[in-house]
Every structure is written in C-alpha cells, then in structure tokens.
Amino acid sequence: MKAITVCPGKVGVEVKDVDLKEELGKGQVKVKTLYTGICGTDREIVNGKISFAYPPKGFDFLILGHEALGVVEEVGEGVKSLKKGDYAVPLVRRGCGVCLNCKIGRQDFCETGKFVEAGIRGKHGFMREEFVEDEMWLVKVPEDLKDYAVITEPLSNAVKGIDRILFTQGRMVWTCEDSTFSCRNAAVIGSGTTGTFFSLILATLGFNVYILNRRDPNPTEAYIAQRIGATFINYSKDANKVPELDLIVDTSGYPSAFIPFMQKMKPNSALLLFGTVRGEKAEITSDLIIDIVEKNILIMGTVNSSKRDFIEALNYLSIWKNRYPDVLEKIFTSRISVEEAPMALLKRPAGEIKTVIQW
Amino acid sequence: MKAITVCPGKVGVEVKDVDLKEELGKGQVKVKTLYTGICGTDREIVNGKISFAYPPKGFDFLILGHEALGVVEEVGEGVKSLKKGDYAVPLVRRGCGVCLNCKIGRQDFCETGKFVEAGIRGKHGFMREEFVEDEMWLVKVPEDLKDYAVITEPLSNAVKGIDRILFTQGRMVWTCEDSTFSCRNAAVIGSGTTGTFFSLILATLGFNVYILNRRDPNPTEAYIAQRIGATFINYSKDANKVPELDLIVDTSGYPSAFIPFMQKMKPNSALLLFGTVRGEKAEITSDLIIDIVEKNILIMGTVNSSKRDFIEALNYLSIWKNRYPDVLEKIFTSRISVEEAPMALLKRPAGEIKTVIQW
Amino acid sequence: MKAITVCPGKVGVEVKDVDLKEELGKGQVKVKTLYTGICGTDREIVNGKISFAYPPKGFDFLILGHEALGVVEEVGEGVKSLKKGDYAVPLVRRGCGVCLNCKIGRQDFCETGKFVEAGIRGKHGFMREEFVEDEMWLVKVPEDLKDYAVITEPLSNAVKGIDRILFTQGRMVWTCEDSTFSCRNAAVIGSGTTGTFFSLILATLGFNVYILNRRDPNPTEAYIAQRIGATFINYSKDANKVPELDLIVDTSGYPSAFIPFMQKMKPNSALLLFGTVRGEKAEITSDLIIDIVEKNILIMGTVNSSKRDFIEALNYLSIWKNRYPDVLEKIFTSRISVEEAPMALLKRPAGEIKTVIQW
C-alpha cells in the first residue's frame, strides 16, 4: 500500500509502496485511512530537526502521521466497541506498561519515557492506506463528525491541558460569584492550530478570551476571533490593551513571548505551557519570582492526552459544529492529495491552520 | 505597655511604651503575650527595605511581630473556643471581605490584595505585652506545645505550601506503588527556618529528603539532617550528588539557585516557590521550557496560610515533639529578652534558625 | 400581561392577567418569554401537594414556571453579557447570601434553606409573557439552541448530579484501563424526562447504559434507548438481565425500586439519588450495610444546579443536536398554547417526556 515515509535524522519525505504484513489478531481492528493531518512535529521530522524520532524495530524507515481518521474495514475476534463501517481515530502514544500512570491509561503522564508514539517514536504512523490497531487504542467517532474528526488528536492535547489546569486551579475558589468563569480573562499566545483550539475551548467554557500574536490577524484569524467573541491583540503594538490575566496559555514556546505577560498575572492565576521551540533564551528576575510567590501563581507544562481527552475532544467538535460551523470549516485550510503531501510536509503553506491529506 | 515599634520606611526599631486603648468587645479575647518570633520580614522592615509595610490608620508607628504565642487573660461575651488560661496563637493576615477566597476563610488566596497583616501591613503586630483579638483569628494551642507553639505561624506557611502541592499533584498518580511517597525524592533549597520546616514536613510524609545549600552544613544543620534521615548536599561542590528530583522546594528566592536543579526534574515533578529576594536575575532557555512541557512539570508559588494550616502545624509540632524533640529544641537558637530584641532585629545572628523574644 | 398562576396549598391553576410593575434597573434585563416547560413539581403545586410552595411577599398568588427560554427585549445600564435579541435561560434558585456555598454561587448547596426559587418558593416563576432579572441569573443561549434550550434547567440538574458523582468517585481510580468509562455499567431507574437526560449524559461520557423501568418501553423510549446505544430492561420481568453495576441513578424516588438493585453494586460503585416520592417505605437489612461497607459504596443525593451546570447543559444540547437530533426532537412530546396549559398542568398526558408551553 501507499505510505508517506521518512528516514529519521535525514531531511526528506517520500510516498512509497510498503508492505507491513500486518495481520488482524484477536481484539484488533483493521482501519482504512480517510484523512491524516499535518502538524509541526511532522515537518520537524521531515526536516531532520527532531532527534527523538526513530523507526520501529526492524525497519530503516518510519511511516509518518499521528493525526488520523479512518473507517473500520474489519474487526478481529472479541472486538466489542467497533464494527465494520464505524469511524475511528487512533491514539498516538502507547504507554510503557511499567509506571503507574501508564498502568491506568494515562500514558500522557508516563514517567519512564519508555513509551512509543505512532509516526514519531518507534511505531509506524497513519499516513498509509490502512492500519491494524488494538481496539483499546481506537476511539469511535460519531458519524456526524466524519468531516472533522481528523483533528481530534491535536484538539485532545488542548483538551487535556485545560482539563488539568481546571483541576489544579481547584486549589482555591477560582470560579466566579455566579459559579462560572465569566470574571476570568484568558490570553492565548499564538493563533495557529493549537492556539485556535485553546481559544475555542476557553470561549466554550465561558472565559473572556484574548488571542495574542506579535502581528495583526490575517482575515481568517480576525474572523474566528470575532465569531467566538474573543479579542485579537497584536501585542507588538498594542501590549497595553492586554488586561490583567487569570490564565495564560502559551502555544508559541518562546520565553520572550510569554514572560512579559506574566506581569499581568493576577493573584491565583495560571500559566499553561504547551508550545516548544529550540535555541531561545530569556531573562527572568527575582521580581517575577516574588510575584509568583506572593500571588500564589501556578505554571504547568502539558503534553499529549488520554483516551478520555479524545472523547471530550469529539464532544467539543459536536458543540462547535452547531455553534461555530464556519469556524470549524476555516480551521481546515486545505485538503490535499497524497501526492501533494510531501511538498506540504516540507514547508508550511502561508496562512495554514490545518492541512489535511485525503486518502 | 511595652511594645517593639518601627516607622515603616525608616531604618530603626525601638522598645517603647504604648497605650492602644484596646477594649475587650463581644466575641473578643485578651491575650497576654508569652513569646514572639523574629523572622526575615521583621528584619527587612526594621532595615527599611519593605515598601509595603505601613502603620494602622491613625498611627505613625507600627508595632512589629507576626509570630506569637500568648495565654488568654480574659474572654469577651459569647466566646466559645477559648477560656482564661488557654494558650493561643494569632493569625496574621485578615481578609479583604470582598473576594470569594477571603469570604470562605482563605485570605491566603486573597485576590484583591486589600488584606491587612498584623505587624506588617496596616495592623499592629504582637511584639507587645498584650493584645485583643476576635476569637476567629486565634488558634487554641494544646498545652503540651506551649514551649514550641511560637513557631506555629511560620510553620503554617510551609504546611500550606505542601498541602496545596499535594493537592495539585493529584493531577496524576503521584503516590508510589505502595501508596506512599517512598519513591519520591524531594530537594529543599535552603536550611534556614522555613527550609528546616519543609524538610521536617516532607520527612514526616515519607519523602526522601535532600537539603541543598551552597555551603557545608553547620553542626546544627548536619545534626538535623542526619536525625530526620535527610541528606545535606553542598551543591557548590557536590551538585552531581543531587539525584533526579520529584519535588523541589525553593526557600532561597534566588533564580540562580533553583534553575540549575530544574534539569534534574523528573516527569510529573513539581517546583514549589516560597523564597523571595530582590535584585537578582537569571537566564532561562527554551530547552527548559521544552522540559516543562514534555514532562508535565508544575511550578507553584505559595504565600501565607489559613487557620486550618495553623491547626495542622500544631499537629506537626506534636508529632515532632515525640519523634524529634532534639531537633525541635535546636530550632530555637536563642530566647532573648525584650530589651535584647532591637539588636537581634537589626541583624541576624550567625547560625540562627529561630530567635524568640520572651515577654 | 398573561400569566399562569396558582394559590399554593389550593388545588387549581389559572391563566390570568397580572401587572407586576417590574421596572428595569441597573444590571437588569427584560426578557420576553418564548417557551416554558412543565415538570412534575409544577403539577404537584397545582394539585396542592407541595407544602413548601409559597407566593412572594405581598402577593396572594404565585406565578408558576421554573423552566423557561426567552429573548432579551431590553438591557439595563451596565449589563455586559447580554444584548437585545439574545436568547437566555433564567436560573431558578437564588441563594441565601449567608452560607459559604451561596456566597460562591453554589446556591444548589445552600445550607440555611433560606433560598427562594422562581415559580416555587417565594418568587414568581416564568409562566408569563415577560420578566425582569438580574444579569447574573440569566444564562446566554447560543442561537442554534433556541428550539431546545427550554429544557436547559431540568437538564442542568442531571448535569450537576453527574458532575458531583464524577468528583466524589475520584476517591479512587474509577476510570478504566483506557482512561475512559468504557468498563463501567450505569443503570438509570426511570425513563421520564430526567431519566432520559441522565441516560443521554452517561452515554455521551462513554458508560454502558441500562435504562430500567418496571414496564416495557413505549415506542419512544425503545427508540431512544436503541439510538443512544442503551439497553432498556423491564425489571419486573427481566431483573436477571441487569448486570453488575458501577453506578445507579435513581429518578423514581421509590426505595422499593432502587434497593433491590443495590445487590448488583460492584466494589467502589455509587448510587445517585435524584427522584422523590411521598408515603413510601422499604426495608433494609444489615447485609446491605455490610455490602456498602465492604465494597466502599457511595450514595449521594443531588438537587438543583449552578450556573456552571446550565452552561454545561447547553453544551450537551449542542452535542446531542448533532449526534441525536431525533432523540432531542422526541423529548419534546408536545408544544402547547398558554390556554391549553392548565389542563396539561393538572394531569400528565400519557407518554409525555416534556410538554412545553409556547408564549
């Protein structure tokens, strides 16, 4: 079958014919791939920038792809939650089997680092015509979401981040006088795919959302902000328009982007770190530490997600399909063919939110 | 009566005779002061370094002192929890009455900043022969703790910090295979009063405790470390002896002290920030941010404490009075007279853990 | 304006013309009523069976109605969250202002009992052409839900119940090996409005849902069960088909209905009590107590909901509008005119899930 492959460490990506000889075992499901999404990690692998990517044992190449939607072709003996014709999204990370978090299905909190990740570390990804998976690692997709569910995986990561921030913020009363988040200002730094997901989630939860970027919004970004009731601020010129903040979500990874806004953090506020970049530096002062201490400020990194977050991500997609169908449409910048994929994997098209490969 | 007073903003401290004309109202308690403790904040006020210290309305001086133990002399009408002869410790911070956390007795999480603090901001402290307080702001002290309870207030701050870290770490499974913290390494940076309190609490909870300082331990510190089963590490020469860490508690306030140890932080680990200094700087890199993100690391500032933390602090004192009576004794470096207090307030005696004024 | 009124304590209900002389104050909103729902409590009031219903001060009648959807006609000075033309749902219970839960917007956990409830206790309800409310007690409704949002209030009560059960079940690991609820069996006793809401919520969360009734399902019930993947069991003949249970939600109120199923409760399971009836009795044995103890079983009553639960209820409606539009349609048994309302209020039409009055 056709697959999109890389040789981790080397620059380049190709569409080639592979034969993995996968057989459908007990409790397993064969899935025909419908869509796969392209994300920043894919591009970094393709451009040889991610040192931790590696092929599965016995292979000298890695099939890319960790954002996927497929349709069930065949189910093995004993499979209960899926049947032929069902839509399904696969999980990416598979736990180490040793640490307690992996043992209870929270491989997103793996402590040993000995997990594998489809399309990234030691396991073939989903940019191929079909794949076989254990039932446990597949999430059933309601049929009404078949046009959108390819973004379930990246969305689930944002869902996990907010879910865990809401948990940790239970360390005091963080809800408002009316029990909601109506009095809370949340700033999302970055307006790419994940930034957009965070903004949508926070708007849905009732926060006052500010989308921050160092430039003016493009028309799509301006449209989305207006549509979900958020305020887009170009902080390179309007930093003073950023209000006092109860929550900052950084999707940029640049310390120099989020540190200045920490001065706006209110007592009991939180900073969620999601973005990563390499080779940057920034200075912090003991005045910032004083603020963190005296204001009980919390900072938390977040990575990956659990199956429960996938289910919640699907619920968000259903909500938005009703409430912001136009926004959801705009998130899908383009749907390209498998043959066009290598080009899109090498270089991010200008103005892209999410590029999707149709299989 | 005699009181130890300052004029916030000016350097200096004096013992003088004051008449506050406090009357015992309904629900109030008159307390004869037995001991007051001296802490770093007192010394900073005395040396004119704390800009937020200010006298109560109508006064041009501030009575110092926020760590105190007294004995009840007289109770007003309707007082239920205390009677003449009971020992009691006063709370320091009094809430704004407006924000939700203050409304539920968690003024340590005040959001408006409009609280007052006895001996610090807008309210006379307890370095005086007696004081009148609402029953609500007094914590009854079991009689067996009358020689130690003067340190309840500073200890309660450490109790709150650990209590809230244990809460937030509930974001995943942080307990070990045996349900305890026996597999968790905690490093406490600093071996002063608060550092010692944190180390004692963490040892009592079953963590493997490492006490970190940039110098060798003095004999008292070495004794305490050995006694509670902790390892004292002079990180200026033995940084490599610091193991991988699940928890760092910084009591130093120096970013340059704790940032290097963040490289040792394991997945799901936490950094609790308690210490503060002024005028320091440090550099952080995007590699550190990647670590925080990829390892789900949490950082939290903590300040002040609630009445519940005072009660828990008293419980810890009772535990340690049995388990580590010698350690508790060593925490009390010296008990001085009121007349000796100004000198001790101007300059920290070498090797001090806690200096206490006897009234 | 027209209103549907009762004289609490007397049997009867009438449509009459009332003039409440409500004026639009600062921070208030005038709402034109679109729909009001009829629930069991309304019928009990109309039939003189609820002793705690009483009119507002200065009135000898009470306007009924606590399930409503309206459209904003006019907003007072300072209103921020709503504007003319917005759809809105009002809250029912208004807190006592004294207890801590009411102070933080959780009047559903009021401890004094000194709350009022629109259409029930001491405050006029919404079965009238228009009403004025403080902004704080109104929940903005996304436009796509205008045909369904009249059921937000009853749904929010089920949302609160499940939200708090999921919180309390955090007392151990209750999620499954895959982090979801896929291994958990939930039985909902009763297939009326609230029973249906609970079943829908639990299905959306990924539980295996069993709908229990003492009779066969009517065609609507059978359809809904099948559609959401639930199993309908007539327990008067097929009690043996009820599997071991992780969760029971009782909406019947009959001890004789839910107590027998407690024998099926697995270790760590929970029983959520929502329904109430009067004049019933049942026997419990010490064997049942042994089971509760030895299996760490939890039982919890739940009543009312917070504004946050209303927002979550609207999110569920959006999900279901996509996923189960037909089910949502079937929940609305009939939409009747104001003139037809008294009849429907006196007696529940056979096969009703939800009857709605159109204004």
Place this chain on the structure above:
Amino acid sequence: MKAITVCPGKVGVEVKDVDLKEELGKGQVKVKTLYTGICGTDREIVNGKISFAYPPKGFDFLILGHEALGVVEEVGEGVKSLKKGDYAVPLVRRGCGVCLNCKIGRQDFCETGKFVEAGIRGKHGFMREEFVEDEMWLVKVPEDLKDYAVITEPLSNAVKGIDRILFTQGRMVWTCEDSTFSCRNAAVIGSGTTGTFFSLILATLGFNVYILNRRDPNPTEAYIAQRIGATFINYSKDANKVPELDLIVDTSGYPSAFIPFMQKMKPNSALLLFGTVRGEKAEITSDLIIDIVEKNILIMGTVNSSKRDFIEALNYLSIWKNRYPDVLEKIFTSRISVEEAPMALLKRPAGEIKTVIQW
C-alpha cells in the same frame, strides 16, 4: 514456633507449635513479633461466624492475627527502608494485582475481591513468634511509638475513612468561615476501639464531637470523652440532646442505630458507614430519601486502609502521645500473655477497648 491458630468454620482456637519453613528472600524482612491486638473479626473467626475466612493454600489451619507490631531481626538482600532493630507494623490486605486500584497500592479499593488478608483470608496472620514479609508490606514505626504502634492497623482504617470523607466532601465548601471544621458537628455512634479512634481523629481535626451510645458511658469512656472535649450522649434516654449533625460515623453496624439520627443531618452532611453486624433489619421511608436528595446528603462505606493511611495513623499516635497520653494508655485495656490469649479470643472481656497479646 508458637502460634495461635484456628480452623476456619470451626469454633475454637489454640496455641500450637508450627513450622512454616519461611525463608528470608531478596527484598524480605524477618520480624520478631512483639505485640498482636485482638479485634472483633478475630473473635468472629474463632467463634466460626465468618464464612469468608480460610487457610492459606496447602494448610488446614490459619494463623490468626492482623494487628501486630514487631522488631526487625534480619533483612534480606536489597532491603532499604528497614534495618535490624527497627520497629515495624505489617499491612493486612495484599492486592489482587489485576485491578487498577491494587496496581497503584490501593488494595483497600480492590475491585475483584481476589485479595488475601493476613490472619483472615488465605494468608497466615501475625499471632506467632516471628514472620517474614516483603519490605513493601511493612511500615517503619518511629521508636517513640513502640508501646502503642500495635494499634496502627485498626487506627489506619479509621484514618482512611475520614481521609476519604474529607475528599468527597470537597464536592462543595464544607470548611467553615475560618477555614477549619469548627462549625461542624460530628457524631460517632459507638465507643469501642474504632469509635474511640474516630472520635480522637475528629477532635484532632477540630470538629465538635458527640459520642453516641445506647447506654451511659463507663468510667473510661466518660474520661476519654471529657478529656478530648467530646460530649457523650446516651441516646436511649437523651436523644434530644443530639444536635443537628454535619457528619455521622457509624461503628455499630445497626441500621436501627444510625437511621434515626439521619433526621438530624444538615444540608451537605455525610454519613460514614464502618460498622457491620448480621441479621438486623430496619425500615426506611421515602421521606428519608427526600431528605438525602434535597439536602445533597452523602453516605459512604469504608473498609480497610492503604500504607499511606498507616503512616498517617502513626502520625496521629505521635500527636496523641503528647496531647492525650492518658487516653492512649486507657485504650490498652490489658496486655496478656500468649497463653491467656485463647480465652480472650473466645469472649470479649467486659469494658474492653483493646486487648493486646505480648509475645
């Protein structure tokens, strides 16, 4: 060695010489028994009333005893937390190894029921001169507690119950205006060993404690109540003296004992069920169900404990050794010889709180 043995199912108990041929393996510890406690379960086994007691595989007898304190005689290779001469208490229940709670060290929440329990189900107990255990199942005892730590196990069960009740009560604001439990009334039904433990824990946490029994207190009970600031109420004549309650802890197991007091339960209150008896019945009414629903009442069963609860139990013992040394002394009704044990195991001596066998 000498051991106290039973043949489950048959009435009787004997001291006999056994040779278990236990060898000290890697990670194991040989413990010389110092004390073992006698509890109600032991007596039920001896009297043939517990159907679930059974001997270990390959044995036709069961060594009794699940409350023990010993001193380490020898440690196997790799043991880190204990050394020769340390005092230690063994855990009782050993998890199934299959369910998620057992996998994370919470065998007290085992879901499969396939655990074993030393001295009860399928594993020899500690009423013998020495035993070998894996390090993981031993809790190190601070030396100052060597005279009391034999009650760690039964105390840990009460600790777990209260710990989990405090967790579940976090479903709303249950702390008082001063952040403590000073406004909360807790009734403990029963004044035996466990009842006394619950009363002590609740007093230490700051609750207003009421000890309820159907008879007048004996002198020891009266003394303990007075000493810890609790009120002893003989409810068979003074039921009206029981105030409105925020928490009921039942240690009696009799539905007829605790159900009447449920009428006193305030909104948001909780009932913790710990006691069990056989062959009793009681009636409940739908009015009680209405109360549970309308007042958001929670009922929870609790059994067994985790290693973390053992550590916390040791902390409580240290607190009480200071605060209530006389109470602690009175809990130990008598210390008997091994030869006297069978008699004490067959019949509870009048006025016993805890009888302890000295080895």
